[in-house]
Amino acid sequence: MRIPHSQQPNSAKDQSGIALIMVMVVVLALGIMAAHFSFSMKIETRLAINTTRDPDMEWMGRSGVELAKYVLAEKMTIPIENQFDSLNQMWAGGPFGTNEVLAAISLRDVSLGDGLINVKIEDLERRFNVNVHGPAIIAQALLYMGVESFQSSVIMDSLMDWVDPDLMVRTNGADEEDYLAEPNPPFPPYLVKNGPIDDLSELLFIRGITPEIYYGIPSSDPSMMPMGMGTGTFGLVDLFTTVGGFQVNINPASPAVLQM
Secondary structure, eight states: OOOOGGGHHHHHHHHHHHHHHHHHHHHHHHHHHHHHHHHHHHHHHHHHHHHHHHHHHHHHHHHHHHHHHHHHHHHTTSTTGGGOOOTTBGGGTOSBSOOTTGGGOOSSSEEETTEEEOOOOOOGGGSEETTTSOHHHHHHHHHHTTOOHHHHHHHHHHHHHHHSSSOOOOTTOOOHHHHHHSOSTTSOOOOOOOSOOSSGGGGGGSTTOOHHHHHOEEOSSGGGSOTTOTTOEEOHHHHEESSSOSSOOTTTOOHHHHTO
């Protein structure tokens, strides 16, 4: 069958339109690929720059630690001031407790190389030692944070199961099988320690302790918040430590610790 002569131009136009669309699709695809490649190169360049700066950052951090040690050593040479710690002393950012050497030293915006370092010194004895103080103080902390009573009992039993050397499991506690089958997210399966806590972040492994409880959660009952805390947040990390003895250094202690 012969196509009428009058229909041939329309067929040519259709083919030209399809070819134009294909060209536009190819151009668009190439543009997307070029943009992706450019973005990837920017990321690679940034990573390369960061890699070259890693040693500088490490030594800036080490320098900050040495500066903190120097300030504390000089603080011990000041008469009377070396007998106690308080937040108005120079090491804590206060104006007092300086000798002639420390008067010219700052812990903020210290220029070093191409950057600045800021040093913060914190006395960990301002908090309760989680290994020394009994379960009662931990239960009190959970109450202040507004933790529900059943979850609080799970935390307390699991905490005691975590630190005691025996294999007995308390009513609401957890043993190795529990942590192997259902560990706290986002951790892989792990075993019960059955020993004292060396680093406070170990609390995140214990059944019932969530990041919100560890780092701080709003109290469900503002009236239960410690005096001076208002409606702010605080967590176990703000109340406990793994160093120090039974006594708490009340001079730098926070209002939350003082109300426990």
